[in-house]
Amino acid sequence: MTTPSPLLMIPGPVELSPAVRAAAALPPPSHTSPRLIEAFGRSIERMREVWRADAASQPFIVAGSGTLAMDTVAANLMAPGERAVVVKTGYFSDRMVTILLRWGVEVVEVSSVVGGAPPAVEVQKALERSGRVRALFATHVDTSTGVRLDPEPLCRLAREAGVLSVIDGVCATAGERFAMADWGADVYFTASQKAIGLPPGLALMVASERALAARAARPGTPPPLFLDWDSWLPIHRAYEERKPSYFATPATSLVMALETGLGEILDEGIEARVETHARAAAAMRSAWRALDLRPVPRSEALTANTLSALNVPAGIDPAIPARVAAHGVTIAGGLHPAIKNSSFRVGHMGYAVTRPDFLRRTVEAVAVALREAGAEVDPDAALEAVDREMETTRV
Numbered sequence: 001m002t003t004p005s006p007l008l009m010i011p012g013p014v015e016l017s018p019a020v021r022a023a024a025a026l027p028p029p030s031h032t033s034p035r036l037i038e039a040f041g042r043s044i045e046r047m048r049e050v051w052r053a054d055a056a057s058q059p060f061i062v063a064g065s066g067t068l069a070m071d072t073v074a075a076n077l078m079a080p081g082e083r084a085v086v087v088k089t090g091y092f093s094d095r096m097v098t099i100l101l102r103w104g105v106e107v108v109e110v111s112s113v114v115g116g117a118p119p120a121v122e123v124q125k126a127l128e129r130s131g132r133v134r135a136l137f138a139t140h141v142d143t144s145t146g147v148r149l150d151p152e153p154l155c156r157l158a159r160e161a162g163v164l165s166v167i168d169g170v171c172a173t174a175g176e177r178f179a180m181a182d183w184g185a186d187v188y189f190t191a192s193q194k195a196i197g198l199p200p201g202l203a204l205m206v207a208s209e210r211a212l213a214a215r216a217a218r219p220g221t222p223p224p225l226f227l228d229w230d231s232w233l234p235i236h237r238a239y240e241e242r243k244p245s246y247f248a249t250p251a252t253s254l255v256m257a258l259e260t261g262l263g264e265i266l267d268e269g270i271e272a273r274v275e276t277h278a279r280a281a282a283a284m285r286s287a288w289r290a291l292d293l294r295p296v297p298r299s300e301a302l303t304a305n306t307l308s309a310l311n312v313p314a315g316i317d318p319a320i321p322a323r324v325a326a327h328g329v330t331i332a333g334g335l336h337p338a339i340k341n342s343s344f345r346v347g348h349m350g351y352a353v354t355r356p357d358f359l360r361r362t363v364e365a366v367a368v369a370l371r372e373a374g375a376e377v378d379p380d381a382a383l384e385a386v387d388r389e390m391e392t393t394r395v
């Protein structure tokens, strides 16, 4: 007898669709087999569509996690001694600062209170005041605070200042609105286990033509071989032309899953998929309101659709994830150091947003756990809120 595995509702890894699971479970193909070459080539083409990037942009599919993408971008775009502006909205923008500092980059930070995001005008001032800035870094959704910023004005400011824009989309890509070409973004990257709905193990990046030119013009010692876009460009170009190639063994099973997962997103349509995330998020938010749970983000406009970061109610034992786990659902505790013990997080991204039953099970488990912890809440009212929202927003 096996016990059913708990429902995984954390901000990555996420629940997988049956088709993605099946693709990932195939016997690992050779990196030079026609089937893998086709999957790799198609994945490159499909990434451009999901990212809404232009034909001149270059997708990169590299074995690793989101942090590898962060290191890679820093190493390819920045030379030691150059300057970057980082918009800080939580733990992951702090990590970007750490990575840049290790790389010898001079970092100008534009900060905000926990749960907030600095206004674009502050970013503009930082770009104007600092001078000689090479790149602007921002996190689309910071997974530690649930804060979503609007990348569009930031990309525009970067363009106007002649600065590269790098957006960390790890908790956002395919779940939040993004239009790489229209907004003139230079790099948008994610990791496979987040909103794009795959198993962990792939760093997925798309670089604009301008970003590739910046790599080519970058002074000094080239980046470490595995991180260097120049190492990966020939094999990505070969795969896109459906030719075998080798630099370092790709995660072939994950590439099979990627082809399938991107295909599912594009079958729905990227804009429809983003809308499905918005609908699921609206349902979850109305349930949290029914349970008197306050979100960490300071305003509705700053609240991500891919996850909920929630404050633990006053007087309630903060070990909520452990109580929720007893009801068969895995959620996450706090991550940002300032709110680690006073917040918890629920992921609603990828395949899960297409499953109202997953959302209901999650809300019910959280509601029952809160009641057991001593909160005066009504689980039925929370479930009704979800149902009402899924009903009224269905077209």
Ligand SMILES: *Cc1c(COP(=O)(O)O)cnc(C)c1O
Residues within 6 Å of the ligand: 012, 065, 066, 067, 068, 092, 139, 141, 142, 143, 168, 169, 170, 171, 191, 194
């Ligand atoms: C998860 C996450 C990362 C780091 O990704 P890993 O795959 O854990 O290395 C970076 N940025 C954001 C916004 C994330 O949510």
